[in-house]
Amino acid sequence: MNEISGRTNVCSARFGAGASEGLGRELGRFLVTTMEIPWGLVKERLGAAPAQVLMVENMQIETIERQLEKVGEVDAVLGIGGGQAIDLAKYIAWKRQLPLVTLPTVLSVDAFVTPAAGIRRGHRVDYVGESSPDPLVIDYDVLRTAPPELNIAGVGDLLSIHTACFDWELAQKAGVSEYPFSQADVDAARQILATVMGKTEAIANCTDEGLQAIVDGYMRVNTLCLPAGHYRVEEGSEHYLFYELEERLERPFIHGWIVGLGVHLLSRLQGHQHEQAVAFMKEVGLPHQPRDLEIQKDDLRASLLALNYYVQGRSDLWYTVLNEQKITPAWVDEALQTLNF
Ligand SMILES: [Zn+2]
Numbered sequence: 001m002n003e004i005s006g007r008t009n010v011c012s013a014r015f016g017a018g019a020s021e022g023l024g025r026e027l028g029r030f031l032v033t034t035m036e037i038p039w040g041l042v043k044e045r046l047g048a049a050p051a052q053v054l055m056v057e058n059m060q061i062e063t064i065e066r067q068l069e070k071v072g073e074v075d076a077v078l079g080i081g082g083g084q085a086i087d088l089a090k091y092i093a094w095k096r097q098l099p100l101v102t103l104p105t106v107l108s109v110d111a112f113v114t115p116a117a118g119i120r121r122g123h124r125v126d127y128v129g130e131s132s133p134d135p136l137v138i139d140y141d142v143l144r145t146a147p148p149e150l151n152i153a154g155v156g157d158l159l160s161i162h163t164a165c166f167d168w169e170l171a172q173k174a175g176v177s178e179y180p181f182s183q184a185d186v187d188a189a190r191q192i193l194a195t196v197m198g199k200t201e202a203i204a205n206c207t208d209e210g211l212q213a214i215v216d217g218y219m220r221v222n223t224l225c226l227p228a229g230h231y232r233v234e235e236g237s238e239h240y241l242f243y244e245l246e247e248r249l250e251r252p253f254i255h256g257w258i259v260g261l262g263v264h265l266l267s268r269l270q271g272h273q274h275e276q277a278v279a280f281m282k283e284v285g286l287p288h289q290p291r292d293l294e295i296q297k298d299d300l301r302a303s304l305l306a307l308n309y310y311v312q313g314r315s316d317l318w319y320t321v322l323n324e325q326k327i328t329p330a331w332v333d334e335a336l337q338t339l340n341f
Pocket of ligand 1 (some may be wrong): 157258
C-alpha cells in the first residue's frame with residue numbers, strides 16, 4: 001500500500017506481482033472495458049467472468065455514447081488496458097455512477113489515476129467527468145507483458161514537469177499567470193521529477209521498483225494538481241507541440257514518446273537544461289525521436305514554424321515560452337540536426 005498523503009484520486013490501491021489474481025470474484029456483476037490484446041492477457045487471471053465486455057472502438061463522443069446505451073445492469077466497471085480502455089471505463093462509471101476499478105496493463109499514460117476521462121470531439125481531446133479508482137490495481141507481472149518502451153513511455157508525463165514548470169515561471173515573471181503562482185508546487189513538482197530520475201535504471205529495466213516509481217510519480221502529481229484545480233506544473237509548451245502535430249497529421253501518437261520529443265525541442269527553445277533532459281531520455285530508454293514516432297522532417301519543420309501562431313490562436317492554452325521566443329527557420333534548422341529521422 002502506498003504512503004502518499006493528499007488527494008491522489010486513488011481511493012484504494014493494490015500493488016504487487018499477481019495483484020490482479022482473483023479480482024473478478026470481488027466485483028459482483030461487472031462490466032469490463034478493454035481491447036483485444038490486454039483482455040487476452042488478463043481474463044484468465046480474474047477468476048470470474050464479467051457480465052459484459054465492451055471493446056474500445058474509438059474515443060469519439062458519439063461512439064462512446066452509443067456504447068453507453070448498451071450497458072446493462074452491473075455493479076462495477078473494470079477498465080483493463082491502456083489509456084483508452086481506462087478512459088472508457090471512467091466515462092461509463094461517471095455517467096452511471098458506478099464503482100470504478102482500474103487495471104492498467106501498460107503505464108504509457110496517466111489515465112488510470114486522473115479523475116477526468118479523455119474523449120474526442122472531432123480532432124480535439126476533451127476531458128470530462130470525474131471518477132476515482134477503488135481500487136487501482138497495479139500488477140507488475142501484467143505490466144511486464146507490455147513492451148518495455150511502452151511502460152517507459154510513462155515517464156513522458158513526468159519529464160514534462162521539466163519544461164512545464166519553467167513555462168509557468170515565465171508566465172509568472174511576465175505577470176500573466178492564469179492561476180495563482182505557487183513556488184511551493186513548482187518546487188514539489190521538481191522534487192517528484194528528481195525522485196523519478198533517481199530511479200532511471202530501475203525504470204529502464206521495468207523492475208517492480210521502476211514501475212512503481214512511475215505510478216507514485218503520477219499520484220504525487222495529483223496531490224499538487226487536484227487541489228490547485230489545474231495541471232500547470234506538468235503541462236506546457238512540450239504538450240502544445242504535440243497538439244499541433246496531432247491536428248496537422250491527424251493521427252494519434254504514443255503519448256509519452258511525443259511528449260519526450262516536445263521536451264527535447266522546447267527545453268532547447270527555453271535554454272533550460274536541455275542536455276540533462278535529453279541525457280535522461282537516452283538513459284531511461286524513452287523513445288522520442290521523429291524516427292520512433294514516424295514523423296517526417298518536413299512535417300516537423302512545418303509544425304515548429306507554425307507553433308507560435310498555433311498557440312496564439314488557441315485561447316485555452318496557457319502562456320509559455322512560445323509566447324516569448326519566436327521560432328525562426330534558422331533555429332528550426334539547428335534543432336532538427338539534433339534529431340534522428
Ligand atoms: Zn500528457
